[in-house]
Amino acid sequence: MTQSKKIDARTQVCAVIGNPVEHSLSPAIHNAAFEALDLNYVYTAFKVEDLAAAMSGFRALGNFRGFSVTIPHKVAIMQYLDEVDEVTRNIGSANTVVKEDGILKGTSSDGPGALKALTDYGVEVAGRQALILGSGGAARAIAFTLATSAKPPDITILGVVPDELERLVHELRDKTPACVDGAPFDTRSLKAKVERADIIIHCTPVGMHPKIEETLITRELLRGGQAVFDIVYNPRLTRLLREAESAGCATIPGVEMFVNQAVVQFELWTGQRAPVSVMRKVVEESFGRT
Amino acid sequence: MTQSKKIDARTQVCAVIGNPVEHSLSPAIHNAAFEALDLNYVYTAFKVEDLAAAMSGFRALGNFRGFSVTIPHKVAIMQYLDEVDEVTRNIGSANTVVKEDGILKGTSSDGPGALKALTDYGVEVAGRQALILGSGGAARAIAFTLATSAKPPDITILGVVPDELERLVHELRDKTPACVDGAPFDTRSLKAKVERADIIIHCTPVGMHPKIEETLITRELLRGGQAVFDIVYNPRLTRLLREAESAGCATIPGVEMFVNQAVVQFELWTGQRAPVSVMRKVVEESFGRT
Numbered sequence: 277m278t279q280s281k282k283i284d285a286r287t288q289v290c291a292v293i294g295n296p297v298e299h300s301l302s303p304a305i306h307n308a309a310f311e312a313l314d315l316n317y318v319y320t321a322f323k324v325e326d327l328a329a330a331m332s333g334f335r336a337l338g339n340f341r342g343f344s345v346t347i348p349h350k351v352a353i354m355q356y357l358d359e360v361d362e363v364t365r366n367i368g369s370a371n372t373v374v375k376e377d378g379i380l381k382g383t384s385s386d387g388p389g390a391l392k393a394l395t396d397y398g399v400e401v402a403g404r405q406a407l408i409l410g411s412g413g414a415a416r417a418i419a420f421t422l423a424t425s426a427k428p429p430d431i432t433i434l435g436v437v438p439d440e441l442e443r444l445v446h447e448l449r450d451k452t453p454a455c456v457d458g459a460p461f462d463t464r465s466l467k468a469k470v471e472r473a474d475i476i477i478h479c480t481p482v483g484m485h486p487k488i489e490e491t492l493i494t495r496e497l498l499r500g501g502q503a504v505f506d507i508v509y510n511p512r513l514t515r516l517l518r519e520a521e522s523a524g525c526a527t528i529p530g531v532e533m534f535v536n537q538a539v540v541q542f543e544l545w546t547g548q549r550a551p552v553s554v555m556r557k558v559v560e561e562s563f564g565r566t
Numbered sequence: 567m568t569q570s571k572k573i574d575a576r577t578q579v580c581a582v583i584g585n586p587v588e589h590s591l592s593p594a595i596h597n598a599a600f601e602a603l604d605l606n607y608v609y610t611a612f613k614v615e616d617l618a619a620a621m622s623g624f625r626a627l628g629n630f631r632g633f634s635v636t637i638p639h640k641v642a643i644m645q646y647l648d649e650v651d652e653v654t655r656n657i658g659s660a661n662t663v664v665k666e667d668g669i670l671k672g673t674s675s676d677g678p679g680a681l682k683a684l685t686d687y688g689v690e691v692a693g694r695q696a697l698i699l700g701s702g703g704a705a706r707a708i709a710f711t712l713a714t715s716a717k718p719p720d721i722t723i724l725g726v727v728p729d730e731l732e733r734l735v736h737e738l739r740d741k742t743p744a745c746v747d748g749a750p751f752d753t754r755s756l757k758a759k760v761e762r763a764d765i766i767i768h769c770t771p772v773g774m775h776p777k778i779e780e781t782l783i784t785r786e787l788l789r790g791g792q793a794v795f796d797i798v799y800n801p802r803l804t805r806l807l808r809e810a811e812s813a814g815c816a817t818i819p820g821v822e823m824f825v826n827q828a829v830v831q832f833e834l835w836t837g838q839r840a841p842v843s844v845m846r847k848v849v850e851e852s853f854g855r856t
Contacts, residue, residue, distance in 0.1 A: 285591075293627070299575060300575040320575075322579075326625075333619060336616040336622075337612035339612045
């Protein structure tokens with residue numbers, strides 16, 4: 277009939293739910309991956325305001341296989357899930373739902389995606405000092421994942437929102453085996469903490485388009501041998517990453533977290549190894565256009 | 567990226583809901599039509615047991631545009647709709663839902679699909695005697711549509727289920743301007759009613775695969791000038807249609823109702839004129855395979 281993928285009555289449906297969703301790249305990424313492996317899946321997007329009703333529907337509509345969950349539903353989704361892994365429960369938010377035999381399982385793929393990006397770039401986390409800048413949702417997800425799975429000897433968090441920072445540090449200490457240090461972000465704390473860090477993970481919006489000339493850390497604070505991971509992915513090469521490169525650091529662009537959190541989702545939904553390069557290409561082509 | 571239709575975050579989603587749905591042809595028909603017109607729509611299938619929850623989800627999941635409703639939900643769906651046209655309300659079941667600005671509108675496309683098939687085959691209904699064999703769901707849908715829209719001078723129904731037949735005849739008389747006659751199906755009533763009919767519409771399962779040699783009407787009861795429409799679509803050429811052809815009748819195969827009810831749905835969901843030949847080709851290729 278046509279050359280395109282054939283969607284039929286057995287097609288498994290995945291989707292992103294959030295509000296807004298109309299600019300989401302997830303459909304393009306996952307559909308390209310489904311096609312690359314010739315899987316009978318399709319991925320769409322649904323704007324959702326009434327999360328309870330959406331989740332009722334997700335349960336009742338048989339061929340739904342999985343959801344990506346985005347703003348503003350990442351925390352609220354937790355109450356509609358039947359099973360949540362321990363790290364995700366500690367993070368307190370989920371971005372991935374899988375329906376298996378009618379059971380809704382939730383997880384956060386952001387932390388595993390970030391950890392996979394580090395590993396793929398040859399950055400060993402175990403035994404090395406990690407510094408996280410920021411204490412918001414992404415920082416929480418990455419910190420709990422590192423503290424639970426990657427076991428750096430200690431994790432330092434610098435944050436600008438005192439309550440949020442304090443809560444994150446407290447909960448990491450309480451719920452993970454990690455040795456955790458937290459401090460309010462300022463010039464002095466930054467200098468001291470960057471100096472002793474092996475891996476620096478930037479989880480704030482600083483440097484994001486359109487304010488692309490901003491950075492929290494400049495070259496003179498950095499040294500060769502450090503790894504700098506900026507989760508900002510637009511622009512691909514942030515000022516932080518450029519400063520880090522010129523200081524001789526290993527750098528990991530935010531697009532890798534973006535791609536790898538999708539890889540983690542894809543593998544949960546399909547049980548297949550994700551075609552990472554296909555997915556990365558979709559993301560890079562899309563960002564190339566902006 | 568690939569040659570196939572690109573599904574993105576703005577893609578409108580339509581689907582068939584029912585139980586079972588895994589053999590539904592509707593995804594193939596509608597997706598082929600969406601592609602032919604390059605519309606950003608996709609059509610999937612969802613097995614549904616809990617209809618109330620599924621409809622909550624349909625309301626809450628923003629990019630859902632429409633549902634086809636099949637067995638066992640065609641009657642139960644009525645209570646979840648915000649607006650139902652009068653003919654469909656009289657029929658008492660719907661197979662099509664459109665979401666417009668959050669309002670769920672329901673209709674039955676079976677009657678309009680059948681009427682469109684007749685019209686496309688050059689069969690004028692107004693002013694001509696119609697005989698309907700059967701009093702089940704399809705017969706109800708077609709009878710109410712003809713009685714309301716096509717205005718034959720009278721409609722005769724022959725049925726084998728007394729209560730169902732009586733109810734249909736009573737309701738047609740009560741709720742439409744049509745002059746309606748009903749009789750229990752037997753050799754004598756059949757001969758008499760076929761004799762005076764201009765258009766004969768067969769709405770029972772007789773002759774359906776695998777009992778393809780069965781027919782309620784044989785050649786000697788028919789005469790040239792009559793039109794015979796068999797809604798059985800498997801096999802494409804039923805014994806009834808073969809008898810009718812050899813008697814010199816005009817014949818309309820059931821596949822035309824199947825295609826045209828989908829055409830009616832497609833046009834409601836998209837606001838575009840359906841690519842009928844593309845849709846018919848999908849159906850015929852599929853039936854050719856069975």
